[in-house]
Amino acid sequence: MPTVRTDREVIENRLVTVRRTVDCLGALGAVSVQRLADQPSIGLVIERDLWLIRDMASAIDVTIASMRGYPRSAGVYDATVRAGVIDDALAARLEPADGPHHVLLQLCLDTEPGEVEDVVSSAVSAFREYARLATEWNSLDQSCAVSTPS
Structure with missing residues (x-):
């Protein structure tokens, strides 16, 4: 019989994936034009991780x-x-006006590989903050929280 998970457990499982993936992207180091030329698949891996x-x-x-x-x-x-x-403000960093980070990365890979480093750095910074705040929120005892839909 499958285990039923609470909403908070589901959120935590997804946050584990976010944190691990952000940490992997952060550990990649510089994503220079030369590195993209030497390791063409790295751009595709990064795009998939951002997605x-x-x-x-x-x-x-x-x-x-x-x-x-x-x-x-x-x-x-x-x-x-x-x-x-x-x-x-953080929501705007997570979803730039020009499009999601993975789409921006795809476009940069095709036309402006020199911009890839900035896209990755911006995404890692924003999602690292997101993961921190979401983890903090999810771990709070919300039994006294009042939901006030407007």
Whole structure:
């Protein structure tokens, strides 16, 4: 019989994936144009990792929305912001106006490989902060928390 996990356990499992993947990306070191030329697959691996992190964060947002009774929304981090997990400024760093980090990376790999390092660095910094705050929020005793949908 399958084990039923609580929403908080589901969030923690996804956060484990986020933290591990962010740590792996951070440990890669410099992603220079020369490194991309010498190791062409590294760009594809990074793109996949950035997609995975965003996918996990999006799934966490859906879980938070469900926990709090928030209506579904188009924004990837709307429920996460509304629940006070992160603020609007971090949400904007997680999802830049030009598109998600994995899409920006794809475009840079094709046209501006010199920009890859900045995209990766920005994503790692933002998602590391996200993982810290989301882990902190998820570990709080929320038994007294009041859900106030607006």
